[in-house]
Amino acid sequence: MAKSSEPEQVVVKVFLYGIQPQIWRRFTVPADATFARFSEVIQSAMGWDGKHPHEFRHGKGKRLVDVIGPVGLEDQVLGEFQDEAKLTLAAFLGRRRLPIRILYRYDFADEWIHEIVFEKREPRGEACPAMIDGARACPPEDFGGTFQYMQALHGEIEWMNPGYDPEAFDPAKADFKPRKVRRNNPRA
Numbered sequence: 001m002a003k004s005s006e007p008e009q010v011v012v013k014v015f016l017y018g019i020q021p022q023i024w025r026r027f028t029v030p031a032d033a034t035f036a037r038f039s040e041v042i043q044s045a046m047g048w049d050g051k052h053p054h055e056f057r058h059g060k061g062k063r064l065v066d067v068i069g070p071v072g073l074e075d076q077v078l079g080e081f082q083d084e085a086k087l088t089l090a091a092f093l094g095r096r097r098l099p100i101r102i103l104y105r106y107d108f109a110d111e112w113i114h115e116i117v118f119e120k121r122e123p124r125g126e127a128c129p130a131m132i133d134g135a136r137a138c139p140p141e142d143f144g145g146t147f148q149y150m151q152a153l154h155g156e157i158e159w160m161n162p163g164y165d166p167e168a169f170d171p172a173k174a175d176f177k178p179r180k181v182r183r184n185n186p187r188a
Contacts, residue, residue, distance in 0.1 A: 006123050007031070007032070008031040008032075008090070008122065009028040009029060009031060009121070009122055009123070009124040009125060009128045009129075010029055010031050010089055010093070010098075010118050010119075011028055011118075011119045011122065012026070012027055012117065012118055013025070013026045013116075013119055014027075014045065014114050015115055016112060016114055016139075016146070017113040017115060018113070018146035018147075019149060021136060022136070023139075024135055025045040025131065025133075025134035025174075026119075026131075026134060027041065027176075028125060028129055028130050028132065029041050029128065029129045030128050031089050031090040031093070032088050033088060033089055034084060034086065034087060034089075035082075035084035035085075035088075035089070035092070036084040038084075038089060039056075039104070040178060041129045042106075043106075045129075046114075047138045047174075052106060052108070052109070052110075053106075053108050054069065054105060054106045055067050055070075055105050056068040056069060056084070056102055056105075056116075057105060058103070059079060063079075064103055065079030066080045066081075067079065067082070068082045068083075068084050068087055068092070069083075070083075070085070093118060098118050099117050099119050099120075100118045101115060101117050101118075102115075102118075109145075110142065110144060110145040111145050113146075130176070131171040131174040131176075132171070133171060134169050135169060136167055136169055137164070137165060137167065137168045140164055143160065153166055
């Protein structure tokens with residue numbers, strides 16, 4: 001583990017629930033990133049646009065009632081709510097021993113559930129966030145959720161995205177620039 005005075009990064013593994021063979025990504029993210037930025041990094045790693053609502057869920061055992069998310073969700077939470085724009089990964093992880101697991105819920109209609117594993121802390125690298133590895137293409141956004149994706153994968157329904165290859169994944173194509181930068185300057 002890095003000394004506390006050195007900037008740190010966290011190695012994270014994310015995988016989608018309910019899909020076999022598994023779709024997963026492993027990447028680094030700065031420990032001082034807010035959960036709002038972390039959501040953008042997850043979206044980039046998975047190849048999605050981040051155009052739907054999301055939340056992070058954590059808690060004890062199987063009761064994941066504590067939520068980290070955008071302001072506006074706090075009245076829908078049974079447990080504790082924390083603003084994702086203010087909470088950093090370093091503050092959330094604190095001095096707890098890793099690995100730590102939480103859930104990331106994206107697109108409340110399609111219900112894409114991701115398990116996030118904070119695997120380890122290490123000194124921050126030159127490029128952070130950075131993709132380390134992964135497997136398989138993420139489902140097309142707005143496809144209808146896990147059940148429809150698995151139906152298409154097994155040939156029971158047609159893919160709505162011509163040219164979509166469920167096996168394709170190129171770690172070099174992950175673009176971790178903040179969305180605002182990408183929107184304002186597509187060549188950046």
